[in-house]
Amino acid sequence: MKDLDKGFQADENHEPKENARRDFLKKSSLLTAVALTPGVAVKAAENHLDEKVAAAFEKMPVNITVNGKAHKLSIEPRVTLLDLLREQLHLTGTKKGCDYGQCGACTVHVDGQRVNSCLTLAMTVDGKKVTTIEGLAKGDELHPMQEAFIKHDGFQCGYCTPGQIMSAVACIREGHADSETEIREYMSGNICRCGAYPNIVNAIQEVKNGGQQV
Amino acid sequence: MKQFQYIRPATQQSVLDAITKPGTKILAGGSNLIDLMKRGVTSPDKLVDIQKLPLRGISQNKGNVMTVSVGALELNSAVAENKIIKESFPLLSMALNAGASPQLRNMATVGGNMMQRTRCTYFYDTAMPCNKREPNSGCGAMEGINRMHAIFGTSEKCIAVHPSDMCVALAALDASVEVKSKKGTRYIPFTEFHRLPGETPQLDNTLATGELITRVIIPHNNFAKNSYYLKVRDRSSYAFALISVAVGLDIRGGNINEARLAMGGVAHKPWRLKAAEQFLKGKPATVANFEEAASLAMQGAKSFGHNDFKLKMAPASIIEALSNAAKLS
Amino acid sequence: MKQQAQHTPPFTEGINRVDGIMKVTGAAKYSAEYELPGMTYAVFAISNITKGTITSIDTKAAERAPGVLAVLTHLNAPKVPGYEAGKDPSKPPTTGGPLKFFVDNSVKYNGQPIAMVVADSFERATYAASLIKAQYNKQQHETDTEKNKFKAAAPKGGRNGGDYKRGTPDDWKAAAVKVEQEYVVPINVHNPMELSVTLAHWTADDKVTVYAKTQGVKSTQNAIAQAFKLPVENVQVTTKFVGGAFGNALRTWPHEIATVQAAKLVKRPVKTVLTRELQFNTVGYRPYTWQKVSMGASADGKLTGIIHEATAQTSSFEEFTEGTVNMTRFMYACPSVGTVYKITPLDVNTPTWMRGPGEATGAFALESAMDELADKLGIDPIELRIRNHADTDPENGKPFSSKNLKEAYEMGADKIGWSKRKLKPGTLTEDGWLIGYGMGTGVFGAGRGRATVKAALLDNGTLLIQTSVTDIGVGTGTAMTQIASEIFTGIPVKKIKFELGDSSLPPSPTQGGSTITSTVGGAVHDACTQLKEKFQQLIGNGGTDKPDYVKVLKEKNLPQLEVTVTSSGSTEMRNFSSYSYSVHFVKVKVHPKTGVVRVDNVVSVADSGHIVSPKTARSQIIGGAIGGIGMALMEEGIMDHRYGRYVxxxxxxxxxxxxxxxxxxxxxxxxxxxxxVNPMGAKGMGEIALIGMSAAVANAVYNATGKRIRELPITPDKLLS
Structure with missing residues (x-):
C-alpha cells in the first residue's frame, strides 16, 4: 500500500486544511474535464497524475491491528472495515452478504466485541484490535468452536460460517449461551440461508457444556 | 457513497463547533447512518465521529428525585445488560434486547438509537417519492405498500413510523434528554423529543441544528416488578415491529396505582397511551379493565389499507402486554 | 426447552464435510475472493422505470469521477460478437430471447442495468455509478400477476406446456365430498448468502479466465465461449466454492456477459458483485403463482377426480415454465385428473428455478387441498393419503423403481407424536397457545444423467477424483468421497481427494434438480470400480482387499494409474417411474391474540434411496425444511405495482x-x-427437502386455529383477519 497519508489528520482538533483541499478539487476537476475527450469510454486512470495527488487529500492514515498484526494504512474514510479486510488486506474469510447490517456474514470482533464490519467505517477502528475468522485458530490447531462446527455440520455452503463462528464465540463469551432458547435468540443476527441453525445451536452447546476456553 | 471529510474531535467543544456547519453529520455507532449513506439517502460532506467524547456511563443520582443517567454513547448492549437498568428499569432492558441483533446492539449507541430514521421503504429507495427524504416529492406509502406504517398521528405528508424499540420504553419511562449546544444545555422530555410528521416530515425530532445529545435521564419509578415489552413481528427476532407495546405497572394490592403504556410501530414517534394510563389508574388489574384501556388507546386510529390489521393487532397486543406485565397470563 | 427431550440427540454420524476445515477457517475461496493484479470493480446503474426507452443518458460526471476506467452504456458498449450473430449467448433453458445488456435503449423491467461503471476500487465505482442520470420515454407497464391473469396462455414451448387429462376430471363435481379452492404462492427470492459474482480476466486476446458464481462451470464456459465466439477451451471457468444458490446460478445471466465484455474493454480483471437489491431482479426468483385445485372423493375417501390449474408470471421476453401441476398427475391413485398450466408475461425480469421448483408451489396447493378434503371427510389426513396411495404410476402405468411412502408416513407420525393431534381444529392448547399438527408430502423425479469422471491412484497414496461439477453447499465433495471410499476400502478418507468446480476437468452436469449424487456419484462409482479392476489386473491374481497401492505403483514404476469413465443411467430405467418422496410433519403454536406462529417441532422423512453421506444428507433435509418454513411463514417478494419496483x-x-x-x-x-437408479441405490433429496413443507405448516396452522390460509406467507396479520 502506498503511503499517501500526508493528508489531513483525523484526530484531536486538527481540522484539515479545507481551503487547500477545495482549491485542489476545483483545479482537479478542471484538469479532468480538459483531459476527457467526449465519447471516449475508457480513460486510463494511471495516467492521471491528479488522481495520485487527489489520493493524498482524500485518504487518511489509520492504524489497525488485525489478528495480532499491526497495519499502518492510508484509506478513504468511506471504506468500511469489511471492504478493507476483503479488498485491501485480502482477508476474505469475512464475508459480504448484504452490506447493510442485515445478515451477519461480516461479523468480526473489534476489541473483543462482535460487530457488523459492513457498517463499521474502517477509520473508526483506528487504534483498535480486530479479530477475524482467520485469527481464531492457533496455527493448525482449530478453535473449539471451529471443531464443533465441523463435528455438528454447522454449515452447508460455508458462506455464513465465519460470521456464525465469530458470533458463536462471542455468544459464549458474553454469557448468552445458557440455554438452547438463549443461544437461538443471541445467534439471530446471523442468517444461514442453507438452514444449518439446529446444527449450529448443537455446536455452541457442546462448546459451552464442554467448558472449553473460548 | 460520496467522499466525505472525517474528523474525530477529542473535546465536546470541538464537536459543538463542528456540527453547526451545514452538511455535517454526527457519527456515533454508525449502524443506521452508514446504511443510509450507502443507499444515498443522506450524503454528508463531513462526519464528526464523537466516539472520543466521554459520554458513557450509567449512574444513579440520589438527589431530591432519584434518577438514573445513561450516557449518550453508551452501547445498546451495555445498557441492556447493565445491573442498575435490569433492576430498576427491566422494561428498557427488554426493549433493547428486542431490537436489531446482538452485533448491531454492540455498535448502536443510546443517542444514535434515538436518531435512527424510519425504515419506510419509500424513504430508503431514492427512486421513490418520499416527503421525508425529499420534501414535496409526495408520499409513496400513503397509497402504496403500507403494511408497516402508522395508524396514529399521521399527516397528509407522511405515514412513516419510528423504528426504535428502546425509544418506546424510554417514552413510557418518562425519561428526559439532555442536549448541549454552544448556547448551553437544555432538557427535552423524551415524549417531546420525537415529533409527528405534520407538514414537515423531514424533521424526525425536535433537536436543533448544532445540538448534541449527551445523556438520557430516567426518573425512579415503581414499575420494575410489573414491566413488559411485547414485540409482534413477522419472525421471532431481528425484525422490526408490526406492533410493540411497553408497559409499566405499579400494582399495589391488586390495584393499579400508576400505569405507563407506549406503543411502537404505530406512529412517527413512540406513542404514549395517556388515556389508557389515566383509565387504569386506581383500577384493579383485570383483563376486563385492560380491554377497556385498549379500546380507549385505539381512539383516533386510522389505517391505510395494508396496515388495516394493526387496528386489531394493536389493541390485542396492548391487552396481551398488560396481562403479561400484571402476570395474569 | 421442553421439546428437547423428545429429540434425537445431536447427530454426528458419517464422515465430516471434506471441505469443513476450509470453511471454518475462512480459507475457502469463493468466486469474489481471488486476488488478481490490477483488479477493477464494476457497479451497475439501474433503471428506475419499468418499461420504455432511454432517451438520454448522462455519464459525464461518472466518467470524470476519480478512479473510473470506463462507463458502458448501450451507446458505447463494444459489441459482443455472439450477440450480433443473433445467437442467444446465455442459452437459457427457456424459449424466447434472454435479455442482453447495453445492446439497445429499451428498458424491460425496473432495476435493469442501464450502465456499468468500471473503476479501480469498489467505493469509487459505486459512487460513480450513482452519478449517472438517464431520461426515459416511459410506457405503461404491467407487473401484477393477479391483474394480468386474464392474459395467461399455455406456454409455447418447454417441458411443462400443454394440458393434461386422464379419465373425466370433471367427475369431482359429482363427488360426495368436494373441495374447490384457490391458492397463491407469492414471489420467493433465492437470496443465497453469497452475492452473485463474476470475475473476468482476459489472459490473451482470445482467452479469458472467469471466476463465477455458477452451479455449472461447463454451461457458463459454453455460454461465454458462444457470446465471444471463442473456442470453448479458451474459456476457463473456476468455481471452487459456491455460497448457496438454490437455483439462481443455474443459468448464465446477462450481467456475467457484461462483466466479461468490460474486462476485454479495460484490459484488466473486472469483478462484478451484485448488490443484495439486485439479487431480487437480476438472477431470477420463484414466480408468483395462482392455483386452483378442485377435487372430489367418495364418502369413504377415495378420490374420484382432480383438476389442478396454475397461472404463473414470466417476463415479456422469455417463457419460463416449471412443473407446478405435474405432481398432481401421479401422486394419488385417482382415475380422473386434469391439469392446466398457463403463464402470463409481465414487465419483470425472467423467473428461474428455485429449490423444489414448481413442485414446491404445486405441493402447497395439492397438499393443502388434500388436508381440506380430509377435514371435510372427517378422517385423518394420513389415512386419506393411504387410501389413495398410488401403487403404480397412474400417469403412465409403470411400476415405481422404489416407493416407501407408507413407511415414511409411519416413521414421521411416530416421531412427531401424531396421535396427539386432534381431528377437530382449534381444540388443543399449551400455555395459552393454540397447538396444531400438520403434514404434507413432497415428491421429485429421481433420475441419472451423464457424467465423466477421472479417477487416479497416485504413487503418494492419494486417490484423486476429478470432474467439473460444482458444490453449491450440499456436500457433493463429501458424498463423492464417501462413494469412492466404499469402493477403495483400503484408502483412508483423508487420502481421497475430490477435485471439482473447474471447466477444464471432465464434464459433469450443472448442479441442480437433485441429480448430482445419482449422476456424478454413479460416474464416480463406475470410475472407481474400473480403476480398482485396472489395479487388480496390474497385480494379477492374488490381490488382497487392502493392497498397498503405493508399493505396487512404485514397483511398477507408475507415477499414477488412472481411468476416465463416462457413464449414465441404465436403459432399464425407462420401464420404471422413479421418484424421491418426502413427508414433512410440523407442530405449530399460534398465539391466539397476536396471530404469531411459532414452529415448535419438525420431523422430515425422506424416502430417497440409500443415504450415501449421512451427516451432509441430514443437513440437507434440515436445510430444505427450514427453507420450506420460510416459504410458509415469511417469504414474499413485494412489488409496488404502481412503480413496478420491489419494496x-x-x-x-x-x-x-x-x-x-x-x-x-x-x-x-x-x-x-x-x-x-444407480449402483449406490441413492436418489436425490435436495428438492424434496423443501417440497411439501409449506403445506405441512399451513395444515398445522389450520389444525391449531381452524383458519385456512391459502395465500402464503402465513404472517400474523392474516390470522387476525
Missing part, C-alpha cells in the same frame, strides 16, 4: 428464517436402496 429487496424486509424461528429438526431416512 422489500433486502434481508431486513424480505424475511428468511433466523435461528430463533427454528426448533430442533428430526431428519429421518427410510434408507432403502433403489439400485435401478
Amino acid at each position: 422489500n429487496n433486502n434481508y431486513a424486509d424480505y424475511h428468511v428464517p433466523i435461528s430463533a424461528d427454528i426448533p430442533q429438526i428430526d431428519a429421518l431416512f427410510v434408507n432403502k436402496p433403489d439400485y435401478r
